[in-house]
Amino acid sequence: MKNPRVLRVAGITTAAILAVGTLASCSSESGGGSEERSDVLNITLANHVWTDAIKESLPEFEEQSGITVNLTQLGEDQLSDQYNVKLNAGTDEIDVMMYRPLQEGKLFAQNNWIADITDQVTSAEDWNWDDFQEGPVGATTFDDAVVGVPIITEREVLYYRTDLLEAAGLEVPTTLEELEEAAAKIASENPGVAGFVARTAASAAVTQFSSFLYSEGGAWIDEDGNANLDTDAAKEAYELYGTLIREHGPENVSTDMSWPEAMAIFTQGNAAFYTEADSLYKNATDPASSTISDRVGFAQFPAGAEGSHPYNVPSWALGIAAESENSENAWEFIQWATSQEKMLEIQQAGVPGSRISVWEDPSATEDYPADLVEAINASFEGGVGFDRPQVISVAEAREIVGLPIVVSITGGDVDGAIEDAQAQFQEFLDDEE
Amino acid sequence: MSIVANRKSSPVAVANSQKNGRKKGPLDGFSRWANKHRKWVLAAPAMVFTALLIAFPLGWTLYLSLTDSSGSVRSDSEFIGLQNYGEVLTDFDRFWPAVGRTVYFTGGALAFEMALGMAIALLLWRPFRGEKWVRVAILLPLVATPVAVGMMWSLILDPNIGFANQALSWFGIPAQPWLAGQDTALTTLMFVDIWQWTPMVVLILLAGLTSLSDEPDEAARVDGASAWQRFWYVTFPLVMPVFITAILLRGIDALKTFDILYATKGKGGGSFHEVETLNVYAYGLSFDYNDYGMSSAVLIIFFMMIVGCIWLLTARKKRSNR
Numbered sequence: 001m002k003n004p005r006v007l008r009v010a011g012i013t014t015a016a017i018l019a020v021g022t023l024a025s026c027s028s029e030s031g032g033g034s035e036e037r038s039d040v041l042n043i044t045l046a047n048h049v050w051t052d053a054i055k056e057s058l059p060e061f062e063e064q065s066g067i068t069v070n071l072t073q074l075g076e077d078q079l080s081d082q083y084n085v086k087l088n089a090g091t092d093e094i095d096v097m098m099y100r101p102l103q104e105g106k107l108f109a110q111n112n113w114i115a116d117i118t119d120q121v122t123s124a125e126d127w128n129w130d131d132f133q134e135g136p137v138g139a140t141t142f143d144d145a146v147v148g149v150p151i152i153t154e155r156e157v158l159y160y161r162t163d164l165l166e167a168a169g170l171e172v173p174t175t176l177e178e179l180e181e182a183a184a185k186i187a188s189e190n191p192g193v194a195g196f197v198a199r200t201a202a203s204a205a206v207t208q209f210s211s212f213l214y215s216e217g218g219a220w221i222d223e224d225g226n227a228n229l230d231t232d233a234a235k236e237a238y239e240l241y242g243t244l245i246r247e248h249g250p251e252n253v254s255t256d257m258s259w260p261e262a263m264a265i266f267t268q269g270n271a272a273f274y275t276e277a278d279s280l281y282k283n284a285t286d287p288a289s290s291t292i293s294d295r296v297g298f299a300q301f302p303a304g305a306e307g308s309h310p311y312n313v314p315s316w317a318l319g320i321a322a323e324s325e326n327s328e329n330a331w332e333f334i335q336w337a338t339s340q341e342k343m344l345e346i347q348q349a350g351v352p353g354s355r356i357s358v359w360e361d362p363s364a365t366e367d368y369p370a371d372l373v374e375a376i377n378a379s380f381e382g383g384v385g386f387d388r389p390q391v392i393s394v395a396e397a398r399e400i401v402g403l404p405i406v407v408s409i410t411g412g413d414v415d416g417a418i419e420d421a422q423a424q425f426q427e428f429l430d431d432e433e
Numbered sequence: 434m435s436i437v438a439n440r441k442s443s444p445v446a447v448a449n450s451q452k453n454g455r456k457k458g459p460l461d462g463f464s465r466w467a468n469k470h471r472k473w474v475l476a477a478p479a480m481v482f483t484a485l486l487i488a489f490p491l492g493w494t495l496y497l498s499l500t501d502s503s504g505s506v507r508s509d510s511e512f513i514g515l516q517n518y519g520e521v522l523t524d525f526d527r528f529w530p531a532v533g534r535t536v537y538f539t540g541g542a543l544a545f546e547m548a549l550g551m552a553i554a555l556l557l558w559r560p561f562r563g564e565k566w567v568r569v570a571i572l573l574p575l576v577a578t579p580v581a582v583g584m585m586w587s588l589i590l591d592p593n594i595g596f597a598n599q600a601l602s603w604f605g606i607p608a609q610p611w612l613a614g615q616d617t618a619l620t621t622l623m624f625v626d627i628w629q630w631t632p633m634v635v636l637i638l639l640a641g642l643t644s645l646s647d648e649p650d651e652a653a654r655v656d657g658a659s660a661w662q663r664f665w666y667v668t669f670p671l672v673m674p675v676f677i678t679a680i681l682l683r684g685i686d687a688l689k690t691f692d693i694l695y696a697t698k699g700k701g702g703g704s705f706h707e708v709e710t711l712n713v714y715a716y717g718l719s720f721d722y723n724d725y726g727m728s729s730a731v732l733i734i735f736f737m738m739i740v741g742c743i744w745l746l747t748a749r750k751k752r753s754n755r
Contacts, residue, residue: 077700081720088506107723111505202704252592254613255704265593392504395721399701406704410615 041329043096044072046079048316049282050152051098053346054337061336067329080104087113087321094321095330101139101148101317106392108319109142115320116145120331127335135385136314136354148317149338150354154279155379156211156310156387157372158299161292164190164272172299176215176240179273179302183248186272195248197262197271198241200409202402203395204258205241207387208275209405210311212237215304220389220401220425227425229401230418233305238418240304242408255406267292275301278376279315282350285369298372300379312383314354352376389425391432400424491736498729506725517730527706527714528731534619534702535710539687542626546683547676549627550634555664557635558642575632583696586625587612612697618707625693630686634679641675642668681746688739691716711735 045051051073058069074082083104086094099108108114121129129137129146136150158179160172164186173179183195199205213219218233228234245253250265259276263283266274267290278298287293301310318337320330336342343353347364358364365373389397400421407417458464467474498517502510521528557568574582589596590611598608611621649671653663669676691712694702701717702709709717711731718728 084720084723090507107504111508113505200704201699203701250593252598252608252610252613254592254610255615256613256698258699270593393722393724395700402704 039066039329040068040070041095041326041333042070042072042093043098043330043333044074044079044082044094045098046316047073047075048098048152048351049279049349050316050346050351053349053351054342057342057345061333065329065332065336067332069333076100083108083113087111087323090323092321092323092325095324095326096333097319097321098151098316099148099319101136101150101314102386102388102390103394105139105148105317106142106390107394109145109147110392112322114147115322115324115327116147117149117320117331117334118144118146121146121149124335127339131340131355131357133314133354133356133359135312135383136317138385139314140317140319148319149334150314150317151338151343152279152316153313153352153354154277154315155312155352155376155383156208156275156301157278157375157379158301159266159274159276159281159284160297160299161269161272161295162297163292163295164193165297172297173273173302174299176212176302176304180240180244180248183244183273187248190272192270194250194265194271196244196273197249197265198245198275199259199262200245200253200255200257200406202255202406203398204402205405206398206402207311208277209237209241209402210384210387211275211301211309212241212304214309214311214384215301215306216240217304217306221429225429227422227429229404229425230422235415235418236305238404238408238414241405242411242414245409246411249409253409255409277315278372278379279352281369281372296369298369298375300375307382308378309382309384310379311385311387312379313385313387391429393428393432397425397428400428494729494732494736496729497725498733500726502725502729504723510726513726517726518734521727521730521734527709530706531709531711531714534708535688535712538619538623538626538690538710539684541620541623542630542687542690543680543684545623545627546631546634546687547680549631550638550679551676553631553635554638554642555668557639571635572632574629575636577629579629579692580696582625582629583693587697590621615703615705615707618698618703622694622697622708625697626687626690629693630683634683637679637682638672638675641672645671677746677749681743684742684746685739688712688742711738 045054055071055073058071061067062069072082079098080100080103083094083097083099087108097114099105099114121127132150133153136153137146140146140148140150158173165172165182168182168186168189170182170185171178173182179196185195187193187195199208210220213234216233216237218231218237219228222228250270254261259280262274263276263280265271267284269292281298284290284296285293290296301308318334320327320334324330338355340355340357343355344358344361344364347353347358348367350368353359353364365376368376388394389401391397404414404417404421408414497506497510499512499514500510501513501516502508553571557564557571577585588594590598592598592608592610592613595611597611601608610617612618614621645668649667650663653667658666689712690710694708694710694713695716698708700721702713706714712735715728715731715735718724718731722728
């Protein structure tokens with residue numbers, strides 16, 4: 001070849017660009033005529049028990065409204081990435097979006113990726129926006145504009161093995177101190193069984209650690225908006241969470257566990273106590289997924305130095321993509337999916353919702369384990385409306401405040417990690433201002 | 434005389450005389466030019482298309498790297514010059530450790546894959562019974578999806594229920610943290626990469642080996658060279674261009690490894706960022722932090738590193754071709 005230089009440059013650049021083209025993929029967008037789509041509604045939902053329940057009812061909605069639903073269902077992380085890519089590119093391919101108000105709400109609203117639906121929610125009188133719980137409504141409101149309708153709420157509760165407690169002659173722990181003692185006793189009496197298990201990955205553990213933090217009297221951010229991780233209460237919480245897993249947790253515990261891994265350890269009968277969101281209770285009580293389905297008990301989150309303060313949050317909401325050309329149909333779908341009848345039906349199927357009237361209806365929870373209902377009701381009082389720092393870049397904040405959790409789990413220098421996290425978190429908050 | 438007459442009536446001469454006598458068309462000039470440069474003309478559409486595919490993402494990423502773009506790429510952003518590059522290059526918490534991990538992962542995986550690949554290719558070089566079955570078995574990891582491979586190895590290496598620790602216990606060896614350990618995770622993933630991609634190296638080297646002539650090897654054998662001497666002084670130098678091609682292909686692939694790291698350790702490369710390479714870091718900056726300016730700066734630096742490596746290797750290959 002006489003022209004190796006040119007070809008080599010072209011070849012090298014092509015090879016290299018293939019490795020670097022991540023951002024460019026953000027800009028790919030395919031069109032679609034709006035006329036064609038007027039009767040086709042594109043909804044994007046997360047893999048969740050709520051989605052399973054609503055999917056079954058979709059034919060009912062299609063028949064009633066004459067709208068054809070085009071459903072995309074993804075895992076949490078994939079869903080989040082999909083929104084980032086498509087909404088960044090200004091797509092009109094998404095009409096209804098299921099999103100996490102506490103994780104992405106501020107970001108989506110700030111970027112104008114999600115539509116303001118204040119007029120729709122306030123003018124739909126029969127649908128009754130006032131029937132939604134105040135905390136969740138607050139989480140889906142940004143600068144006084146409503147951007148989403150909360151569909152699922154959750155609180156942290158204590159999951160435990162009734163048989164192990166009974167064998168050890170223990171009462172259900174009501175304080176974190178009692179929890180640690182009970183976990184230690186059961187672990188020592190039952191080789192191969194951990195006393196306690198919970199999430200261990202830095203970012204994933206933050207939400208479940210928050211109830212420990214609040215119950216010990218701590219907070220992520222103080223009243224003046226400054227980082228608040230180096231208080232005695234926060235140190236106590238970080239130490240306790242880490243000690244419970246390090247001293248009384250599973251052997252060879254990894255620091256990558258989110259809820260599926262931790263839940264698997266509990267449901268395989270390998271742990272006595274587990275603190276997790278109540279909305280996941282079916283994973284533990286369903287014989288198809290749990291070997292201890294008939295031996296699971298539930299209790300209110302144990303009290304710390306300042307009482308029991310579990311999070312009580314809206315975990316998912318439905319919104320309308322700002323660029324959607326089908327917003328009327330999107331709103332019709334949201335109204336239907338969040339109507340009192342549908343919410344009651346889904347709550348009966350095991351998904352705690354956000355309507356006050358549904359919670360007041362005894363039939364909504366009659367199939368729930370009685371002790372779980374008791375734990376949920378007890379969690380409303382003293383519950384905290386957020387389980388992670390309330391900032392725009394939540395993912396980054398979670399990594400910062402979550403690091404002392406894993407340092408504590410691995411038995412490292414917790415005080416040093418808290419000091420670093422405090423400085424980093426303060427810098428992060430200053431940057432976000 | 435007869436020679437001259439023959440020349441006059443030759444077909445070429447006739448054609449030339451006909452052509453010269455023809456009236457000139459408006460496209461004749463272009464036609465002549467196109468004919469002269471036909472290899473470029475024919476390749477032009479593909480080259481333009483490829484150039485656009487390359488130019489747009491590169492230009493856009495370069496532009497973003499000079500701005501404070503964050504949140505949404507469509508929202509207003511300010512031109513801040515080289516500030517992002519300054520921040521990235523002085524970031525000793527995330528960027529430089531990620532560079533170190535990228536070099537460690539790529540270098541380690543590449544060294545093992547090339548050595549192992551060459552050894553296996555040499556074993557498969559000469560025909561033997563059951564050769565086809567062995568080749569199929571060796572190629573199996575290559576055809577698996579990296580994400581599926583990641584999930585499979587996550588299960589095998591699970592510290593509590595995984596097969597790997599169970600197998601160790603049969604020999605009385607204590608359980609290892611594998612992917613769960615802060616110090617062991619990246620090395621473990623490097624070996625998963627070696628498991629999956631060595632077959633590709635085998636494939637390339639085997640193609641190179643089978644294309645070699647037997648004569649130099651036989652001559653060396655006649656001269657009394659040992660097997661090692663024949664390999665080191667005859668076969669290896671001859672197969673060197675193919676060897677460098679394999680390093681090039683696998684090196685680029687290993688540098689940009691993402692799927693297996695993400696599938697096993699998730700966002701951020703684990704709680705302590707223990708497997709966070711440059712790719713994982715840039716992905717996190719884009720998709721978790723929505724910090725497009727910084728992410729683009731990291732990607733541009735990464736791009737320069739890749740181009741530099743390829744340049745060095747192709748220069749080496751050119752020398753070995755001479």
